[in-house]
Amino acid sequence: MSLKVQAPAAEIRTQVRVPFRFPDGYTTTADVFTFTGLVDGKEHLAIGLGDYRDNPIPLVRPHSECLTGDVFGSERCDCGPQLREAVEHIAQTGGFLLYLRQEGRGIGLYAKLDAYALQDAGLDTYAANRALGHGDDERDYTAAAQMLAALDATKIKLLTNNPDKVAQLEEAGITVDETLPTQVHLSTSNARYLRAKVDHTKHTLVF
Ligand SMILES: Nc1nc2c(ncn2[C@@H]2O[C@H](COP(=O)(O)OP(=O)(O)OP(=O)(O)O)[C@@H](O)[C@H]2O)c(=O)[nH]1
Numbered sequence: 001m002s003l004k005v006q007a008p009a010a011e012i013r014t015q016v017r018v019p020f021r022f023p024d025g026y027t028t029t030a031d032v033f034t035f036t037g038l039v040d041g042k043e044h045l046a047i048g049l050g051d052y053r054d055n056p057i058p059l060v061r062p063h064s065e066c067l068t069g070d071v072f073g074s075e076r077c078d079c080g081p082q083l084r085e086a087v088e089h090i091a092q093t094g095g096f097l098l099y100l101r102q103e104g105r106g107i108g109l110y111a112k113l114d115a116y117a118l119q120d121a122g123l124d125t126y127a128a129n130r131a132l133g134h135g136d137d138e139r140d141y142t143a144a145a146q147m148l149a150a151l152d153a154t155k156i157k158l159l160t161n162n163p164d165k166v167a168q169l170e171e172a173g174i175t176v177d178e179t180l181p182t183q184v185h186l187s188t189s190n191a192r193y194l195r196a197k198v199d200h201t202k203h204t205l206v207f
C-alpha cells in the first residue's frame with residue numbers, strides 16, 4: 001500500500017511470536033515485527049496484539065520510547081502506565097503498538113536526563129529542551145506511517161492524547177478513523193509534566 005509521503009515503502013523483515021508477562025501478572029502473546037527501509041534507520045518495533053488480522057480498522061498506539069518510565073517505573077512521567085494500559089486495550093480490540101525509538105521526544109536519553117536536571121532548577125519540560133538547544137518536540141512519525149503501510153493498516157483508530165501524532169500520521173497518508181484518549185495516569189511526581197503537555201501541545205488530558 002502506498003503513502004502520500006515521499007518515503008520509500010518499508011517492508012516487514014521479521015515476524016516473531018512472543019509471550020509477555022508484565023510485573024503485575026498480566027499476560028498476553030504478541031507478534032513482534034521488525035522492518036527494512038524505515039526512513040530514519042532506527043530499530044522501531046510493531047507489536048501485533050489480539051485479533052489484529054481480523055480487525056479492518058485496527059487500534060494503534062504509537063508509543064515513544066522512555067527507558068526510565070517503560071523499564072524502571074519512573075514516576076516523573078506517565079509512560080510506563082500508558083504502555084501497560086495500551087497493550088491490554090489493544091489486545092482486547094485487535095491492533096498494533098508501535099514502539100518508536102524516540103527517547104526523550106526525539107532528543108535522546110542523556111539529553112532527557114539533562115533536561116530533568118534543568119526542570120529541577122525550575123524550567124518546564126519544553127523550556128528545558130530549548131535551553132539545551134533542542135526543539136520542544138523533535139519526533140517525526142514518517143517511519144510510523146511506513147510501518148503501518150507495511151502492515152496493511154492504513155486506516156486506523158488511534159490511541160493518543162497528542163494532536164501532533166494525529167496530524168503527522170494523516171499528513172503521511174494514514175486515515176485516522178477515530179482518536180481515542182488514553183487514561184490519565186496522575187501522580188504527585190508527574191503533575192507538572194502532564195500540565196505542560198496540556199498547556200504547550202494541547203494534549204487532550206482532563207484532570
Ligand atoms: N525531552 C523530554 N522528553 C520527555 C520528558 N518526559 C518524558 N519524555 C519523553 O516523552 C515521550 C512520551 O511519549 P508518549 O508516551 O508517546 O507521549 P505523548 O507525546 O505525550 O503522547 P500521548 O501519550 O500519545 O498522548 C517519551 O519519548 C519520553 O521519553 C521530559 O521531561 N523531557
Ligand SMILES: [Zn+2]
Binds near residue numbers: 066068070077079080
Ligand atoms: Zn516517560
